[in-house]
Amino acid sequence: MLKKGLTGFQIKLIALFLMIFDHVYYFFAFNDKVPLWFKWIGRSVAPIFIFMVVEGFIHTRNRTKYMTRLYIGSLVMTFGNQWITEWFQRNDNVALMANIFATLFLITVYLTIIEYLGKGIKERRIMPVVLGILGLVLPIALGIFMMMNLHIPGMIHAIFLLPTPMFVEGGPVFIALGILFYLTHDKKILQLILYALVSIALIPWQNFSLQGLFYDNFQWLMIGALPLLALYNGQRGKGMKYLFYVFYPVHIYGLYILSTLFV
Missing domain, CATH: 1.10.287 (Helix Hairpins)
Incomplete structure (x- = not known):
């Protein structure tokens, strides 16, 4: 039975629409013809997708597959960003760094750890509690280590392959927001x-x-x-679970390539 309000699918469609404005501004603001309010309305997009990924994490029947899709999405964006900028170069300082998949994946990692920690506390088992706390700290410690050793060959690649709170889009604020939605x-x-x-x-x-x-x-x-x-x-609403996974990189790379024709 359909309830009043908006389904997850409808909210995602609205967010996808708003996301276009945000990225149009990012890639075309150089010509001073794109109004700043494009960027303003885009501020709502990431929190909406964070909210929906938390809902997906809670309700999915297979969390391993769910998290794997997000991680694969982050890898696609990592290598895609590199290849597209090599093939289509701009003459300004605009970088192609978009990768919300890495943020969403890391959020699900933290939610998994929090569930494990919560279960350990509930069952009063010391080892799961210790491992859970270490799990919460490890991504932060790993990010600090990477930040302090950027000079090491291959460290930049490790940053993109192993998402940490300091190096994902939105940083610790977006990670904390995902945890807030979950709790x-x-x-x-x-x-x-x-x-x-x-x-x-x-x-x-x-x-x-x-x-x-x-x-x-x-x-x-x-x-x-x-x-x-x-x-x-x-x-949940209608299906089309792969819509965001496809639309996100396609529209970003499409706008970026188009922008290189005008810079």
């Missing part, structure tokens, strides 16, 4: 309140001004995703 999964009001507070916390309070709010640091505009998250009715 408040069955507490909708609390989830929305905490999401709003996280968004507000990203406002540049120290140098508060309209310039700072809308031109210098406007990641807080991800609060625009709040209505969509509130309208989510808990239903």
Whole structure:
């Protein structure tokens, strides 16, 4: 029975539409003809997909396959970014670094560890608790190690092959956001309140001004995703589970290649 509100599929379609605006600005802002509000509305996209990947992680029947798809997606983007920029070069400093798959994959890794840790605490078993805590710390420690040893041959490749909080798109903030969505999964009001507070916390309070709010640091505009998250009715909706996996790289590479014709 169809519930009121929006299904996961409908929310994803809206996010895909908004994502186009965000990436059009990123690749074509050089000509000063793309309005900045394209970037503003794009701030909601990543949080929406983080929310939906947490929902997918919770409800999927095979988490191993789910996580594997995300990791394969991150590898496709890693090698795709390298190859596309070699074949189609721009004359400015715009880099092709988009890879939200790595962020989403790392979120599912953390959720797996948190579940394992939670089970250990519930069962009062010391070893799972210790291993769980180590699992939470390891990606951070690995990222710090990579950051301190960038001079080592091959380390750059390791950064992209082994996602860590410091080197994925959105960094620790997006990872923490995924964990927040997971921990408040069955507490909708609390989830929305905490999401709003996280968004507000990203406002540049120290140098508060309209310039700072809308031109210098406007990641807080991800609060625009709040209505969509509130309208989510808990239903998956239509299938097409590979739509995002295909659309994301295709539209990014399409826009990038098109942009090289005008730079």
